[in-house]
Amino acid sequence: MKVSSRRQPYGRAVRLFGDGLSVRLGVRSLVVCALVTVAVALLGLTALSLGDYPIPFADVMDILAGGGTGGDRFIVADLRLPRVVCALLIGAALGVAGAIFQGLTRNPLASPDVIGFTTGAATGGILAIVLFAGNSSQVAVGALAGGGLVSVIVYVMSFRRGIQGYRLILMGIGMTSILVSVNSFILTRAEFETAANAQRWLIGSLNGSAWGDVTVLVGALAVLLPAAILMGDRLRLLELGDEHALSLGLTVERSRFALVLVSVALTALATAVAGPIAFVALAAPQLAGRLTGASGTGLVASALLGSLLLVAADLAAQRVIPGVQLPVGILTGVIGGLYLLVLLTAQWRANHG
Secondary structure (H helix, E strand, O other), X not given: XXXXXXXXXXXXXXXXXXXXXXXXXXXXXXXXXXXXHHHHHHHHHHHHHOOOOOOOHHHHHHHHOOOOOHHHHHHHHHHHHHHHHHHHHHHHHHHHHHHHHHHXXXXXXXXXXOOOHHXXXXXXXXXXXXXXXXXXXXXXXXXXHHHHHHHHHHXXXXXXXXXOHHHHHHHHHHHHHHHHHHHHHHHHHOOHHHHXXXXXXXXXXXXXXXXXXHHHHHHHHHHHHHHHHHOHHHHHHHHOOHHHHHHOOOOHHHHHHHHHHHHHHHHHHHHHHHOOOOOHHHHHHHHHHHHHOOOOOOHHHHHHHHHXXXXXXXXXXHHOEOOEOOOHHHHHHHHHHHHHHHHHHHHHHHHXX
């Protein structure tokens, strides 16, 4: 491995395996990622320690190292740890998905939950629950199919001599409104118990997370996250505009479609496991950009911030009302709505001086 002596807009160019693969590293980005990783670890340990049956940090560390007594080990390893790991992985998936969409559209409002892709995945999951009494695997397939279908529809409707950010966002918002009505209609036609199960899933929750969910997430993210990172250079070129990207030899539409495909798959995967969770995909890339000071989209930083936000939100949801475990989707939805209002106000002020 060797480091290029020339400074780049996104940090130093580090070449791996000769000239076969290179990544860009910035000192500030590395420091921020390291600090966020430490914060995620501390929050995760806190989540493992707190609960109706508190377990000291030292005992949690002992259990994670393979020790601990039978009762404490069951609580930490079988009940709490899968939930924390799911929050980490789902948060990372949503953070990267949001970063890709915001990079492609060059608009901070572009996130899967705003432009309809999360709602499309939710529609697919609801249909699997209502029509087929679907298990977790069938719900996952339905969510992937729904998210993929809606993304194609929005993409085609938005395409006119290329994709423009605001057109994609407006089409996505319109599609979201339609799908929310469709979801409500489906629930009204379902049996009471089935509708109740679908509604609980629609809220977005990490309650009941199990190691089977972790296995699904790890298997899928082992493919999707590296694919997103490997296409990071294409994303940075697309952020400069289609004409500039074309002048540098990039196949614009093919690259954009590949990035959208990865982002939709990440969104549908997260939705399939935990239901629709708002705010994380919207806020994580924005916070990552502000903290790192990078001029482009930082996928790794967005993934880490997504994990931090979701773990923190889930921990808060379990503590905001004593004795009641709120679904994390309720808390993120409230925070996300407030954040969206702040973001819209800031954009309006910037456009109108």
